[in-house]
């Protein structure tokens with residue numbers, strides 16, 4: 654089965670409601686495509702506005718908690734995301750792992766709860782610059798996946814999106830070469846194969862993330878194991894995200 658590409662912008666902690674509305678009014682119509690899925694991950698406060706203005710773009714939260722309710726100040730639960738009608742949620746982004754204590758174990762709990770709710774996790778992994786320099790990239794990818802996608806069903810994993818994002822390439826303008834990105838996304842797929850078999854490995858969509866922009870998206874998308882991209886900076890401006898869509902639809 655051919656995998657449908659999925660390209661998602663991750664706004665991180667950017668944009669208010671008026672800016673969200675303006676972005677969707679300009680970009681949503683362009684994102685109509687039979688061949689690929691396009692979407693935006695945005696702050697919790699923008700989600701309702703995004704969903705209300707999205708006909709074609711999919712909308713993702715940038716995080717969630719795995720427990721449904723309780724004394725967890727500042728957290729947002731999966732049922733709260735369900736109530737807004739979300740179908741995707743980014744989990745385990747390296748900024749959350751590095752600054753807010755997310756671990757493979759908590760990412761795994763989030764993935765399980767999202768899958769139970771029918772929300773597709775966009776699960777992020779990737780090595781630091783020091784790990785890259787030490788030649789540990791493959792081990793880091795396999796170890797992070799071993800923890801983050803543990804104890805799921807093969808079909809559930811096949812339906813997931815896994816974003817490989819080398820941390821040294823995020824927001825730095827220093828993107829991975831297409832050959833390196835392809836090699837690492839193939840390792841992601843192979844680790845899924847090791848853990849869940851051929852069908853899950855063939856179905857799982859693997860994104861590359863890290864300084865993706867209109868000028869390099871096409872070469873990444875031409876790689877056999879890259880099924881999409883998770884895009885930070887270049888998703889913030891309407892024109893650059895439109896250019897990315899136009900070049901890949």
Ligand SMILES: O=C[C@H](O)COP(=O)(O)O
Pocket residue numbers: 663746818822823824825826862863864865883884885886887
């Ligand atoms: O989630 C997106 C990544 O952190 C990539 O960000 P970037 O495109 O600004 O490098």
